[in-house]
Amino acid sequence: MKFAVSLTMERFSPEVPMATVKNNLLTLARMADEGGFEMLWTAEHHTIECTISPNPFQTLVWLAQHTKHLRLGTSTLVAPYWDPIRLAGESALCDHLTNGRLEFGIARGSYQYEFDRMAGGMPQQEGVAYMKEIVPAVRKLWEGDYAHDGHYWKFPLATSVPKPLQRPHPRIWVAARDPGTFDWAIANGASILSTPLSAPAAEIQVLSDKFHKAVADHPEVPRPRFMMQRRTCVYDRPDGWEKAVQHSMDYGRAFENLMQNAGTVQNGFPEAVPYEAVKGKENYNPENIRKNLMFGTPDEVIEKLLVFEAAGVDQYCLGLTFNLPFELQKRTIELFVKEVMPVFAARENDRKRAAGG
Template identity: 25%
Template sequence: MNQPNATPAGPTRFGFFIAPYHPLNGNPTLQIQRDLELVELADRLGYAEAWVGEHHSAGMEIIAAPEVFLAAAAQRTQQIRLGTGVNSLPYHQPMMLADRLALADHLSKGRMMMGIGPGQLASDAAMMGVPPARQREMMHESLAALAPLLRGEVVSAKTDWFELNDARLQLLPYQQDGIELAVASTISPSGAVLAGKHGAGLLSLAASDPSGYEALMPNWKVYEQTMTANGHTVDRAKWRLVAPMHIAETREQARREAEWGVGHLVDYMKRLSGMDMPWGDTAAAAVEQWTGPGFPSFGRATIGTPDDAIAAIEALAQQSGGFGIFLVLGLNVADWDATLRSARLFAEHVIPHFTRANRNREASLNWANENSERFMTGLRAGIEAAFVTHGQALADALQPEEGN
């Protein structure tokens, strides 16, 4: 727990949360390849994690099996951890999903993580005949079977939508201590309760939404209480917050770059909800709304400079009381070159601020500055002593040679 008046701890690990969102007027094969390239770049730049979502309808979020995508990403990367963000548990037989995750963990040499949720798109559930009112209950039923399976236990369970009889995984995960689990949490405390019951981490997807922002501390308190009641250790370092960001060298440049593709998000929200967006007439007006009051579901975006990103993350740390991992929500609102430049700027200027990577470099320069008079005096004395010692040799060298 934080001490009274202590400054809340900011994150020390960073990553991307890739839904993904892709415009309908692009080449889907190339769009998915660019998602892989973003994970590759994140690995090279030192990001700690990449999470990839699961969706089955509405056309923009086009990765249906995140564990398949992440198995491909594992072959292109070296160190970055890879998470399903999230698996929609009501859409899967628990043993089959656990089996696929265990296999992906071997393919990645132990870098897999599992995000857990009930399913986001109502159109997904409708196509599969999953009753929306049952989705969260089905998620609880599934995780009650899936978590012990991943631990190597034998599970028998019967519900109205799946049955397991002395089920066990023939291949356990590569990680000896198991695959890390994280439960999606938005505004209601249901995710916090489920995570606390199973000792999973908390994945706060609506951290920048005004309602989600206000719910951060209450949900954490529910999570703490539930974790403790179930005998689990609470660790803020495993709390992940997600928020949309795009940065450039100036705010004006960042906003121009975001205007390139923000219309696709506005159209997506309009067509999913069946309602007009009153601020969707121009790209500039949409960006203004997004960075101000915010978008439904997507919350407020930080579109500006690295300093703006630092301020937004520090505000999240203050509001939440401290968390361990910040994930940039990848929205593809800027063109590809600008998206990559934003990722590089974030790695170059934002991450070192929170990891304090340059603290000893700064201390070393400050120490040199504070002692500069002493050091310069010694330097001058050394130069003068050298002239005394080697002055004759210098004079002889400057004498013209005989015959010249």
């Protein structure tokens, strides 16, 4: 199992300068690069300060100038916000400017608050149809001249300029939770981005079963990769969970605001909805959060990660963007590099030796 980190510029107070936010992201990205993480993922979001990333390609090109080894991924582009020709060209140019390190991740989109501003108010659930139309169109544009006559987009013969550096194109990843999306993505040669959110560990196997069923149903397709992400905080002392859990709860209430349009957003800062208004109150039980999310000392985190490994996850992604204090984000990466990743590297080497013998 390989490891990635999900990082995005985030501000939760107008008192925090953008220069600080930018520099914090750069520091964490360099730490991940030097520490041996496989990938860095960054999201697309608009009009909200808690995720500052109106064009993730810009962020990845910038980070590419300051890192050497990290693969650089979009997690995720929001399909309804893009035109196929523009998406093909911008992603291909990003691939060149990152020296072939781009990983192309796309999704239907999540926050209804954003859809009301970026997609004419359409229900965010409808974004999946846009995704299913735009991904094949982008792939065709990367290949060469292509004319499109679809439901959402129509254009005469055109092509991506430039073409991607990676041949035939960057790896495509699709965010999936329901079986239909797993099946469509794998049938179309895409790898999978998924998350059990705040659900108990059993949800990891549920998602894994969906992935492996889709893989089995499409033997004609080379096996794709399977990434899973959780909010993550690694700390030195067993009582370190309290701060991580509190930040997760507070962030979750802001997240509910954006998902449900259940509160106000002032100058880009969403208010945290009252506890009484949240859905799935069991997800706000401190003990459930401590148990379900990737919070723990290095030994506790290793035990939790073994569940992901057993489920066939190829890449575990540390979700660090939930207003966790910067020092805790840094300490999480430090402890992960020093005490967690070597355990899984050793396990992989043991398996290789066993297979070779």
